Amino acid sequence: MTATDTPVFAVGNLWKVFGPKADRVPGGEHAELSPAELRERTGCTAAVRDVSFDVRKGEVFVVMGLSGSGKSTLVRCLTRLIEPTSGTLAIDGEDVLAMDRTRLRELRRHRAAMVFQHFGLLPHRTVLDNVAYGLEIQGLGRAERRRRAAGLVEKVGLAGLEGRRPSQLSGGQQQRVGLARALAVDPSVLLFDEPFSALDPLTRREMQDEVVRLHREEGRTMVFVTHDLSEALRLGTRIALMRDGGIVQLGTPEEIVGSPADDYVRAFVRDVPREQVLTVAGAMRPPAAGEGERGPAVRPDATVSEAIEAVARSGGPAARVMDNGRLVGVVDHACLLGVVAGTQAANPREVAA
Numbered sequence: 001m002t003a004t005d006t007p008v009f010a011v012g013n014l015w016k017v018f019g020p021k022a023d024r025v026p027g028g029e030h031a032e033l034s035p036a037e038l039r040e041r042t043g044c045t046a047a048v049r050d051v052s053f054d055v056r057k058g059e060v061f062v063v064m065g066l067s068g069s070g071k072s073t074l075v076r077c078l079t080r081l082i083e084p085t086s087g088t089l090a091i092d093g094e095d096v097l098a099m100d101r102t103r104l105r106e107l108r109r110h111r112a113a114m115v116f117q118h119f120g121l122l123p124h125r126t127v128l129d130n131v132a133y134g135l136e137i138q139g140l141g142r143a144e145r146r147r148r149a150a151g152l153v154e155k156v157g158l159a160g161l162e163g164r165r166p167s168q169l170s171g172g173q174q175q176r177v178g179l180a181r182a183l184a185v186d187p188s189v190l191l192f193d194e195p196f197s198a199l200d201p202l203t204r205r206e207m208q209d210e211v212v213r214l215h216r217e218e219g220r221t222m223v224f225v226t227h228d229l230s231e232a233l234r235l236g237t238r239i240a241l242m243r244d245g246g247i248v249q250l251g252t253p254e255e256i257v258g259s260p261a262d263d264y265v266r267a268f269v270r271d272v273p274r275e276q277v278l279t280v281a282g283a284m285r286p287p288a289a290g291e292g293e294r295g296p297a298v299r300p301d302a303t304v305s306e307a308i309e310a311v312a313r314s315g316g317p318a319a320r321v322m323d324n325g326r327l328v329g330v331v332d333h334a335c336l337l338g339v340v341a342g343t344q345a346a347n348p349r350e351v352a353a
């Protein structure tokens with residue numbers, strides 16, 4: 001494995017069990033019990049249950065699941081804000097479980113910054129000073145940290161509000177301050193624990209766009225916890241869907257919606273508009289002779305919804321799927337309608353890790 005392949009987080013068979021004699025549960029006689037049985041027999045809750053995954057450099061890794069499925073516990077285990085019961089855990093190849101207190105503090109301050117739901121802002125400080133706070137901890141001089149903080153305040157769209165205090169800001173603006181503060185320390189990964197769930201739907205959407213924009217501009221690795229499926233589908237490069245502490249499916253939004261691993265996932269994604277998530281690459285068929293000459297062109301990574309629009313606008317029977325100037329397939333009415341109706345299985349290019 002080369003240095004560039006090293007995952008940001010490598011998590012192996014991780015467990016977090018709450019309750020008496022918790023360390024006896026992983027690998028023990030009760031390890032396979034259902035949550036209710038485990039609680040009844042041992043008084044323990046397996047909040048995270050034998051979970052393994054990598055977070056790759058540059059991706060938005062979404063942890064999704066219903067309330068109580070273990071999302072918050074899992075993301076807190078990544079920096080040992082909650083101590084895992086057993087398993088392996090590394091950041092950039094370094095063993096997190098072997099870190100002493102100093103190294104752990106350094107990890108949380110510099111390498112894996114957390115953005116919380118309730119902002120965690122210092123009420124007596126101005127916007128600028130809240131953002132500069134992370135830099136102060138790092139020991140940067142006042143002039144330099146104010147200069148860097150001003151740049152970040154602007155980056156998250158708060159220019160002009162530098163002198164306000166948190167109580168003088170809307171919820172969305174406060175969350176932008178939290179975001180800027182996390183970015184200030186230039187961490188190798190940003191951890192978000194349901195950061196937008198206290199916001200109204202419009203502001204929430206704005207903040208999602210902000211995350212998408214920041215990710216596009218900076219390519220920073222992010223781990224994002226949410227219970228909201230549409231948020232997960234909008235933001236996630238890959239999504240880990242949790243249930244009862246375990247991961248039931250790990251894959252791209254297209255894989256989760258197009259090829260649900262089991263009935264639970266299928267029920268979860270049932271109401272998702274498939275045409276907005278699935279791509280043309282999974283819906284196309286090989287071109288017949290002469291089909292390469294006419295019809296609108298779409299890219300393989302266009303959504304089916306975009307292809308439907310292109311075909312409808314052209315008035316023709318199909319669109320040509322072009323990859324770097326090369327004809328790779330055709331999507332006709334039957335292919336496109338099949339996706340909408342759910343009868344056409346998606347053909348994800350990448351199999352879940």
Ligand SMILES: Nc1ncnc2c1ncn2[C@@H]1O[C@H](COP(=O)(O)OP(=O)(O)OP(=O)(O)O)[C@@H](O)[C@H]1O
Binds near residue numbers: 019068227
């Ligand atoms: N300190 C604790 N002691 C005992 N049980 C706990 C503790 N913290 C969490 N749990 C239990 O672990 C399970 C997972 O909780 P967790 O908060 O990680 O879920 P979640 O998916 O983040 O839920 P939510 O979306 O409601 O925040 C739940 O059953 C919860 O009751």
